Amino acid sequence: xxxTEKTLTQEYQFKGRIIKCRTDTAxxxxxxxxxxxxxxxxxxxxxxxITKEGEVILVRQFRYPYGExxxxxxxxxxxxxxxxxxxxxxxxxxxxETGFTAGRMVALGKSYPSPGFLTEILHAxxxxxxxxxxxxxxxxxxxxxxxLPIREVERQIxxxxxxxxxxxxxxxxxxxxxxxxxxDH
Amino acid sequence: xxxTEKTLTQEYQFKGRIIKCRTDTAxxxxxxxxxxxxxxxxxxxxxxxITKEGEVILVRQFRYPYGExxxxxxxxxxxxxxxxxxxxxxxxxxxxETGFTAGRMVALGKSYPSPGFLTEILHAxxxxxxxxxxxxxxxxxxxxxxxLPIREVERQIxxxxxxxxxxxxxxxxxxxxxxxxxxDH
Numbered sequence: 001x002x003x004t005e006k007t008l009t010q011e012y013q014f015k016g017r018i019i020k021c022r023t024d025t026a027x028x029x030x031x032x033x034x035x036x037x038x039x040x041x042x043x044x045x046x047x048x049x050i051t052k053e054g055e056v057i058l059v060r061q062f063r064y065p066y067g068e069x070x071x072x073x074x075x076x077x078x079x080x081x082x083x084x085x086x087x088x089x090x091x092x093x094x095x096x097e098t099g100f101t102a103g104r105m106v107a108l109g110k111s112y113p114s115p116g117f118l119t120e121i122l123h124a125x126x127x128x129x130x131x132x133x134x135x136x137x138x139x140x141x142x143x144x145x146x147x148l149p150i151r152e153v154e155r156q157i158x159x160x161x162x163x164x165x166x167x168x169x170x171x172x173x174x175x176x177x178x179x180x181x182x183x184d185h
Numbered sequence: 186x187x188x189t190e191k192t193l194t195q196e197y198q199f200k201g202r203i204i205k206c207r208t209d210t211a212x213x214x215x216x217x218x219x220x221x222x223x224x225x226x227x228x229x230x231x232x233x234x235i236t237k238e239g240e241v242i243l244v245r246q247f248r249y250p251y252g253e254x255x256x257x258x259x260x261x262x263x264x265x266x267x268x269x270x271x272x273x274x275x276x277x278x279x280x281x282e283t284g285f286t287a288g289r290m291v292a293l294g295k296s297y298p299s300p301g302f303l304t305e306i307l308h309a310x311x312x313x314x315x316x317x318x319x320x321x322x323x324x325x326x327x328x329x330x331x332x333l334p335i336r337e338v339e340r341q342i343x344x345x346x347x348x349x350x351x352x353x354x355x356x357x358x359x360x361x362x363x364x365x366x367x368x369d370h
Contacts, residue, residue, distance in 0.1 A: 001245075001327075001329055003245075003246060003247035003254055003327045003329075004247055004252075004254075005247055005249050013198075013199040013201070013206075014198040014199040014206050016198070016206070016208060016222045017220070017222065018222045018302060019206065019222055019224060019302060021198075021199045021201070021204065021206050021224075023201060024249070026249060028325055028327070029327055030327075032325060034325050035202070036249050037201045037202065037203050037204055038249065038250050039204060039206075039224055039250075041299070041302075044301075060186075060188075061188060062188035062189055062190055063297070063300040063301065064190050064209075064211060064221050064223065065223050065224075065300060065301075065302060065303055065304045066297065066300060066304065067189075069188060069189075070297065070300055072300070075301075077301070108345075109344075109345030109348070110345065110348055111348050111349070111350045111353065112248070112251065112255065112348050112349055112350055113298035113299045113303075113350045114226070114298040114299065114303070114305055114307075114350070114351075115248040115250060115251060115255055115257070115349060115350075116229075116248065116250075116260075116262070117203060117204060117226075117250060118250055118298075118299070118303070119250045119251065120299055122299075122350075140213055140217065140219050142186075142188045142213070142214055142215075144186050144188075154361055157357065157358060157361060158358060158361035158362055159294075160293075160294030160295065160358075163294070163295055163296050163297050164296070164297055164300060165296045165297055165298045165299070165300075165307075165350050165351075165354060166299075166350075168296065168353070168354045168357055168358075169350060169353045169354065169357075171357070172342065172353055172354075172356070172357035172360075173342060173343060173345075173353075175357075176339055176342060176343035177343055
């Protein structure tokens with residue numbers, strides 16, 4: 001079945017430094033018109049770093065929209081727009097936030113955080129063969145690096161304590177691809 | 186460490202029917218001011234329906250922001266705002282989109298799709314003991330119901346074919362909670 005919706009009009013309502021919001025009208029498959037709100041976002045990367053001891057390197061940071069401090073994998077926006085190479089961005093964010101560099105980066109694919117209204121694409125990677133170093137946080141970025149065993153991260157995901165979407169997605173794909181095997185003891 | 190950011194000013198830039206966008210200034214832990222863009226969203230639910238044969242009931246629908254048809258678990262916004270009971274919304278969305286009613290709904294916790302700028306909270310449920318019935322799609326909603334074995338859904342997640350965030354999160358938590366056990370054959 002072809003459910004394609006064809007854009008009829010689009011109007012920008014807000015152009016911020018990070019996001020842009022549009023209101024569009026589109027033609028539905030049955031020929032009727034519909035209204036759509038779209039939030040444009042440059043996209044980002046998330047990096048799941050796994051040490052050879054089977055620990056996950058996470059960052060704890062305050063997330064302003066929720067007014068809460070969250071535990072997440074290192075991540076960042078594609079600052080140079082949707083044409084920036086996500087793999088390069090992943091290497092940079094991992095170094096900046098945690099100090100680690102990875103001997104090996106395995107792509108974990110893309111994900112769509114909220115496909116009803118948002119254009120954001122999140123590219124995830126698993127960082128292996130890690131070498132520690134000095135972190136280089138951006139100005140105004142306050143992050144605390146936290147190391148937790150894989151099984152403790154999965155316990156916090158199952159219990160609902162760990163709520164960050166990209167962290168769960170990266171862990172699940174790494175689990176399904178066998179990248180977390182051999183650490184359970 | 187306390188990384189709390191304290192709101193200094195907030196200004197609405199766009200108030201749509203679904204989302205609202207604000208630009209705020211906030212005080213960082215080191216006393217400097219920062220700029221924040223926030224997208225307010227009413228939140229939503231996602232429902233992972235598992236049949237007794239070990240199949241997942243999914244919906245295929247066109248997602249306008251990406252211009253793509255995606256495979257996802259049934260889902261919907263909290264139409265009556267953040268005070269609507271998510272469990273009731275989950276029952277309604279499952280019935281509307283797929284026709285199924287569930288004898289048992291297991292909460293899979295909340296998740297944060299994109300915590301850097303978005304206030305959306307997604308509440309996930311696993312629907313079990315399913316009873317088929319007539320779907321009741323909203324006007325202008327075109328969805329195709331698709332049944333896939335659990336192992337095929339996990340294959341598509343691992344390969345990167347299935348990209349919807351809430352679907353992966355619900356599957357992972359259901360897997361970790363043992364709700365997908367006993368179907369692999």
